[in-house]
Amino acid sequence: MNAKLFSEAISEVSDKYYEEAANYHYNKHGWVKWIAMAACLTLVLFAALSVFPDYFRQQGTTPPDNPNGVIVKNPIDTANNETTPATTTPSDNSNGVIVENPIDAADDETTPATSEIYISMDNISFNEIEALMDTALLWRDPELYDRIWWDREDVIDYYGKDLTPAYVPDGLTAANGNGTAQVVADKSGNIVEDTAWLGFYHDYNETGSPKLTEGVTARKGFSITVSKIGLMNDCVYILPENEVKTSDIDGTAVTFEYRPMPYGPFDPDTHEPSGYYDLYVAGFELDGIEYEILAEQMEAEEVVKVVSSIIYGEEVIVEK
Numbered sequence: 001m002n003a004k005l006f007s008e009a010i011s012e013v014s015d016k017y018y019e020e021a022a023n024y025h026y027n028k029h030g031w032v033k034w035i036a037m038a039a040c041l042t043l044v045l046f047a048a049l050s051v052f053p054d055y056f057r058q059q060g061t062t063p064p065d066n067p068n069g070v071i072v073k074n075p076i077d078t079a080n081n082e083t084t085p086a087t088t089t090p091s092d093n094s095n096g097v098i099v100e101n102p103i104d105a106a107d108d109e110t111t112p113a114t115s116e117i118y119i120s121m122d123n124i125s126f127n128e129i130e131a132l133m134d135t136a137l138l139w140r141d142p143e144l145y146d147r148i149w150w151d152r153e154d155v156i157d158y159y160g161k162d163l164t165p166a167y168v169p170d171g172l173t174a175a176n177g178n179g180t181a182q183v184v185a186d187k188s189g190n191i192v193e194d195t196a197w198l199g200f201y202h203d204y205n206e207t208g209s210p211k212l213t214e215g216v217t218a219r220k221g222f223s224i225t226v227s228k229i230g231l232m233n234d235c236v237y238i239l240p241e242n243e244v245k246t247s248d249i250d251g252t253a254v255t256f257e258y259r260p261m262p263y264g265p266f267d268p269d270t271h272e273p274s275g276y277y278d279l280y281v282a283g284f285e286l287d288g289i290e291y292e293i294l295a296e297q298m299e300a301e302e303v304v305k306v307v308s309s310i311i312y313g314e315e316v317i318v319e320k
Contacts, residue, residue: 117316119308121301125245126258129281138193145184145192152179155196159289163226167309167316168200169302172221175199176208195231198224213297216277217263222295222306231283231290249284252311256303257281261296282307 140147156162156179163179175198184193201210201221210219225231246253258280262273280303282293291310295303301318308316 117308117312117314119249119304119316119318121304121318121320124247124256124300124304126256126280126300127244129257129259131259140184140192145186148183148185150181150183150196155179155181158191158194159196159226159228160287163196163198163224165224165306165310166312166314167305169298169306171202172200173202173204175201175204175210191229194229195225195227197226216275216297217265218261218277218296220297222293222298222303224310225292225294227290228288231292249308249311252284252286254282254284254307254311256307257283258300284311286311 150158164174168174178198181194181196183191183195185191199210199221200223201219202213203211205211210221212218213220244255246255248254258278260276261279262276264274266273277297278295278300280293280295280298280300282291282295282303284291284307293303293307293310295306301320305316305318308318
């Protein structure tokens, strides 16, 4: 078809068809507009639903029974934040005790937060002593007093706790009879002697007493003696007793003592010992119970760790 014939054909088209074509064009593009707007709204809703859960998880949650609409802050997980310090040291910390901040598990929300307690040896004072005196046991007239054996449950009931420390150095084992005690009561049932003893040593004789080491003829390990009435041991200090220093461990005043102990065989002419080993003594009062720890052939840090585990009720980290 040439241009002339095409022009003539167009002139024969009725105006009705032009109006229908125009209306069709308008209606078609109107629906496109609404479809486009619906698509945008869908994208906005999708983005909001993706972001809001994380937002509420970080900022807080509103309990369903909260009539006031108060948002309670949730702890934010900092396990993957390398800029967050792991520990804090209070500015007024005079004891050198550093408590690490609890860190949430990043990938396992069921894992409980943990913390570690650090104690610096720079804040522990040792007093040198000449001897450790044992007060002679009092003779008790059996007509007036009875000796009573307490089992483990009796001891726990009397002292209100298990006396076993939370930390025992590797290589040391509990002595037979730990957790039991022989106490003295008058005929009315009043306790007049309540001392309990626990031992943790490297080895034991058949009789149950701690075995001496081969290289050093001395025991290796520690004992714990406790009483609610009062212990009968005493130390002879080189310094006057009013100059004896105590160490603060979580608000508990602990007196640490040290003495180099000689061991044999001794030279028959000079009476010089074969050598010396370390003896440490620690005394303190906690929850109405008086404690004395006597440690032989142990490092000072290990002694502080044992004492601190009794006070805190958990194992601690001791830094030199």
